[in-house]
Amino acid sequence: MNKQRIFVAGHRGMVGSAIVRQLAQRGDVELVLRTRDELDLLDGRAVQAFFAGAGIDQVYLAAAKVGGIVANNTYPADFIYENMMIESNIIHAA
Structure with a gap:
C-alpha cells in the first residue's frame, strides 16, 4: 500500500502542529515537512x-x-502581502 505524501506548510505553528499530530496518528500517510x-x-x-x-x-x-x-496594526499591508504570496506560491505550484 502506497502512503499518501502530505505536505503541511507551517507545521511548527499552533494550527500546523495540531494537523501534524492528527495525521501522524493515522499511520497511513507520509508527512513531508520543511522548516522556513x-x-x-x-x-x-x-x-x-x-x-x-x-x-x-x-x-x-x-x-x-x-x-x-x-505588529499587525503597524504593518498590516506587509502581513497581508506576505501571507497572500505564501498562499499564491503554494497554490500555483501544487
Whole structure:
C-alpha cells in the first residue's frame, strides 16, 4: 500500500502542529515537512522546485506571517502581502 505524501506548510505553528499530530496518528500517510530555512514559501521558484520533485499528494496550508497586536496594526499591508504570496506560491505550484 502506497502512503499518501502530505505536505503541511507551517507545521511548527499552533494550527500546523495540531494537523501534524492528527495525521501522524493515522499511520497511513507520509508527512513531508520543511522548516522556513529549508523552504522559503515566499520564494516562488523554490516552491515550484520543491513541488516538482516531492511527489506531494495533499497539502495543508497553515503557514503564515504572524505577529502581535502592535505588529499587525503597524504593518498590516506587509502581513497581508506576505501571507497572500505564501498562499499564491503554494497554490500555483501544487
